[in-house]
Amino acid sequence: MAACTVYSTQSLSTNCSISTPSKTQHGFHQRQVVFYTTSRRNSKRVITCAASDSQTVVIGLAADSGCGKSTFMRRLTSVFGGAAEPPKGGNPDSNTLISDTTTVICLDDYHSLDRTGRKEKGVTALDPRANDFDLMYDQVKALKDGIAVEKPIYNHVTGLLDPPELIKPPRILVIEGLHPMFDPRVRDLLDFSIYLDISNEVKFAWKIQRDMAERGHSLESIKASIEARKPDFEAYIDPQKQYADAVIEVLPTQLIPDDNEGKILRVRLIQKEGVKYFSPVYLFDEGSTISWIPCGRKLTCSYPGIKFFYGPETYYGNEVSVVEMDGQFDRLDELIYVESHLSNLSTKFYGEVTQQMLKHADFPGSNNGTGLFQTIVGLKIRDLYEQIIATKAETPVGAAKA
Ligand SMILES: Nc1ncnc2c1ncn2[C@@H]1O[C@H](COP(=O)(O)OP(=O)(O)OP(=O)(O)O)[C@@H](O)[C@H]1O
Numbered sequence: 001m002a003a004c005t006v007y008s009t010q011s012l013s014t015n016c017s018i019s020t021p022s023k024t025q026h027g028f029h030q031r032q033v034v035f036y037t038t039s040r041r042n043s044k045r046v047i048t049c050a051a052s053d054s055q056t057v058v059i060g061l062a063a064d065s066g067c068g069k070s071t072f073m074r075r076l077t078s079v080f081g082g083a084a085e086p087p088k089g090g091n092p093d094s095n096t097l098i099s100d101t102t103t104v105i106c107l108d109d110y111h112s113l114d115r116t117g118r119k120e121k122g123v124t125a126l127d128p129r130a131n132d133f134d135l136m137y138d139q140v141k142a143l144k145d146g147i148a149v150e151k152p153i154y155n156h157v158t159g160l161l162d163p164p165e166l167i168k169p170p171r172i173l174v175i176e177g178l179h180p181m182f183d184p185r186v187r188d189l190l191d192f193s194i195y196l197d198i199s200n201e202v203k204f205a206w207k208i209q210r211d212m213a214e215r216g217h218s219l220e221s222i223k224a225s226i227e228a229r230k231p232d233f234e235a236y237i238d239p240q241k242q243y244a245d246a247v248i249e250v251l252p253t254q255l256i257p258d259d260n261e262g263k264i265l266r267v268r269l270i271q272k273e274g275v276k277y278f279s280p281v282y283l284f285d286e287g288s289t290i291s292w293i294p295c296g297r298k299l300t301c302s303y304p305g306i307k308f309f310y311g312p313e314t315y316y317g318n319e320v321s322v323v324e325m326d327g328q329f330d331r332l333d334e335l336i337y338v339e340s341h342l343s344n345l346s347t348k349f350y351g352e353v354t355q356q357m358l359k360h361a362d363f364p365g366s367n368n369g370t371g372l373f374q375t376i377v378g379l380k381i382r383d384l385y386e387q388i389i390a391t392k393a394e395t396p397v398g399a400a401k402a
C-alpha cells in the first residue's frame with residue numbers, strides 16, 4: 001500500500017491509504033481508497049473506485065441564493081451538448097447534476113450544520129461556521145487528482161444532512177454555491193472562477209418573482225429573509241468577487257431614469273486580464289473605449305432601446321476589460337448582428353452564441369445581457385478546457401509529473 005497523498009489535511013492524511021493502482025482495459029486505474037465520509041469523519045470507509053487518467057478541470061461559480069446559478073449551469077452544460085441529470089438511482093433530493101462532460105456539485109452539500117443546528121447556534125448558512133471547508137478542500141482536491149469521493153448531501157426539502165453520494169472525477173467539475181472562492185485552499189484548485197453579482201434591487205425583484213409567484217411566500221417574509229442574510233452576505237459572500245476571473249454584474253437599467261421595476265437590466269461582463277487560457281471578449285477594437293447603440297436597420301429596439309459599452313477598467317486593483325449591455329432584445333434572432341461585432345468569443349462557427357440563445361429562449365434572461373454573457377462565459381469555459389487538455393496532451397508524461 002502506498003500512502004495516500006490526496007487528503008492532505010492533518011486529520012485525514014495519517015489514516016488514509018490507497019492500494020497500488022492497476023490499469024484496466026478502459027485506461028482507468030482500479031484503486032482501493034480508504035477515506036472518511038462527511039457525516040462520520042471519525043469512521044473509515046473502504047471503497048473501490050476508478051481514478052481517471054484524464055485531467056479534471058475545476059470551475060468555481062459563486063453567487064447568493066436565487067441569483068441565477070442553476071440557469072447559468074444549464075447554459076454551460078448545453079454548450080458541451082447533452083443534458084445534465086441527478087445521479088441515476090441516487091437520492092431524489094441530490095443537488096448534483098451530471099452530464100457527459102460536466103459534473104456540477106452544489107456547495108450547500110458542505111453545510112456542517114443542518115437547518116436545526118443553524119437555528120440552535122444562531123448562524124446562517126452563509127456563515128463559514130456552518131460549513132466544512134476542510135472536507136470541501138479534501139474532496140475537490142481528490143476529484144481534481146482523479147479520485148472519486150463520497151460527498152455529503154444537504155437536503156433542501158428536509159433541512160437535514162443525508163447519507164453521502166459517490167462522485168466520480170468528471171472532465172469538468174463545477175463547484176457552485178455560496179463559497180467556492182472563500183477558502184484559499186479551495187480557491188487555488190480552481191482553473192477558472194465566476195461570480196454572479198446581482199444588485200440588491202434586482203435580487204429583490206427576482207426573489208419576489210420566484211418566491212411569491214412560484215412558492216407562495218409573502219412580500220414581508222421575502223423582505224425579512226433578504227435583510228436577515230445581508231450582514232453575512234456582505235461579510236462572506238460578496239468579497240469573493242475580487243478573486244473571480246469573470247464577474248457578471250446585474251444592475252438596474254440606466255436607460256429609464258429612476259427605474260425600480262428591475263425588469264430592464266444593465267449587465268456588465270467584467271473580465272480579468274492576464275488569466276491563463278482566457279482571452280477576454282471585446283467589442284469592435286481591443287483595448288479601446290466604445291459606446292454603441294446598435295438600434296437601427298439591423299436591430300429592432302422598442303423603448304427604452306439597447307446600449308452597449310466596452311472599455312478597460314480597474315476592479316479591486318486588477319486590470320479588467322468590461323463589456324456592458326443595457327436594455328433588452330425584441331427579436332432574439334437579430335442577436336446575430338450584435339454577435340458579429342464581438343470578437344474573441346471562442347465560438348466554433350459563425351452565429352454559435354445566437355444559436356445557443358435561441359435554443360434556450362425560455363430560460364430567464366434570454367432577452368438581455370444576463371443570458372448573453374452567461375452564454376459567452378460558457379463558450380470561454382469550453383475553450384479553456386480544450387486548451388488545458390491540449391497542453392496536457394503535448395506534455396511528455398515524465399515532465400507532467402515533475
Ligand atoms: N437572468 C435572469 N433574469 C430574470 N430572472 C432571473 C434570471 N436569472 C434568474 N432569475 C430568477 O431567479 C430565480 C432563481 O434562478 P436560479 O434557480 O437560476 O438561481 P439559483 O442561484 O440557482 O437559486 P438557488 O440557489 O436558490 O437554487 C429564477 O426562477 C428566476 O425567477
Ligand SMILES: O=C(CO)[C@H](O)[C@H](O)COP(=O)(O)O
Pocket residue numbers: 064065108115125126155156157159178
Ligand atoms: O443560501 C442557501 C444556499 O442555497 C440556502 O439558504 C442554504 O443552503 C440553506 O438551505 P435551506 O434554506 O433549504 O435550509
